[in-house]
Amino acid sequence: MSVRSSxxxxxxxxxxxxxxxxxxxxxxxxxxVGEQAPSTAxxxxxxxxxxxxxxxKGRWVLVNFWASWCEPCKQEAPALEExxxxxxxxxxxxxxxxxxxxxxxxxxxxxxxxxxxxxLRDGDGGAAHDYGTTGVPENFLVDPTGKVRWLLxxxxxxxxxxxxxxxxxxxxxx
Amino acid sequence: MRAASKVxxxxxxLAATAALAAPSAMGAERASLTEIEKQVMCxxxxxxxxxxxxxxxxxxxxxxxRLIAEGKTEAQIKDALVAEYGEEVLALPQDSGFxxxxxxxxxxxxxxxxxxxxxxxxxxxxxxxxxxxxxxxxGPKGDDAERLDADLARYDL
Numbered sequence: 421m422s423v424r425s426s427x428x429x430x431x432x433x434x435x436x437x438x439x440x441x442x443x444x445x446x447x448x449x450x451x452x453v454g455e456q457a458p459s460t461a462x463x464x465x466x467x468x469x470x471x472x473x474x475x476x477k478g479r480w481v482l483v484n485f486w487a488s489w490c491e492p493c494k495q496e497a498p499a500l501e502e503x504x505x506x507x508x509x510x511x512x513x514x515x516x517x518x519x520x521x522x523x524x525x526x527x528x529x530x531x532x533x534x535x536x537x538x539x540l541r542d543g544d545g546g547a548a549h550d551y552g553t554t555g556v557p558e559n560f561l562v563d564p565t566g567k568v569r570w571l572l573x574x575x576x577x578x579x580x581x582x583x584x585x586x587x588x589x590x591x592x593x594x
Numbered sequence: 595m596r597a598a599s600k601v602x603x604x605x606x607x608l609a610a611t612a613a614l615a616a617p618s619a620m621g622a623e624r625a626s627l628t629e630i631e632k633q634v635m636c637x638x639x640x641x642x643x644x645x646x647x648x649x650x651x652x653x654x655x656x657x658x659x660r661l662i663a664e665g666k667t668e669a670q671i672k673d674a675l676v677a678e679y680g681e682e683v684l685a686l687p688q689d690s691g692f693x694x695x696x697x698x699x700x701x702x703x704x705x706x707x708x709x710x711x712x713x714x715x716x717x718x719x720x721x722x723x724x725x726x727x728x729x730x731x732x733g734p735k736g737d738d739a740e741r742l743d744a745d746l747a748r749y750d751l
Binding site: 489520524 | 637638648649652653654657679680681683
């Protein structure tokens, strides 16, 4: 193959590569049950420093993507807090991820609803993209090995948490 | 002579001071929501903030208005938005760091394409010219030439 042909082939390959990269990076596919949950390090919403799902390895974690401007998130927040009070501890926690939200508004939301579970901040929506969410709220139950065991693209309520999430958790209060 | 050089020196100093002061005076202009809305995105809607009406967009607009009320400049407000939402909040990439490539790469690509096109046209024209000269230079020879002459003479051309 001549030098000119090689250059032409390389140029075409580069163009195709760019197009594929553009398509792949545009939208993430939703993680599915049985898949390893993404564990990107994110800043904490309050108190500074970073946190990630990896810090909770060995526990069941209900990852809850939310935003202060989202009405269904306001509706589900009390149910999540109550569930955390009942089951939170060494074997389970709810982990809130405030996504595409202003940090001040997010902190205000946490105060308003008295949320006691840990909160991470995903300002640019990178973690939400990694999980393949299409909106807020979305919930992912991750087992102690880091695999997704259940997910709900929408808000939860107390009944739903009792019927769908509680059966996965260890029987005794952790 | 010394007085004249002093005057020139003073003029140069004034001009330099004015040049340095101009950008900061421009930066100190009061920021406006209407202008900033055209330059930033609503991250959830994926459209310009100017066109967005979602609850998230409303919060973003309120945030900008709050910063304007605090006397922040346009650049400071955009920096604050980037700190909140990441660089994707900017409708146009920043002109520094890696984002600069968004401006440089298309220009370089355009120049490379223009040079390649010019070289291609030159080569094509050269090939065209040599093709046109070819038949004139290479006429029939020997017996063929004689036969052609005879044929032409027969038709009295």
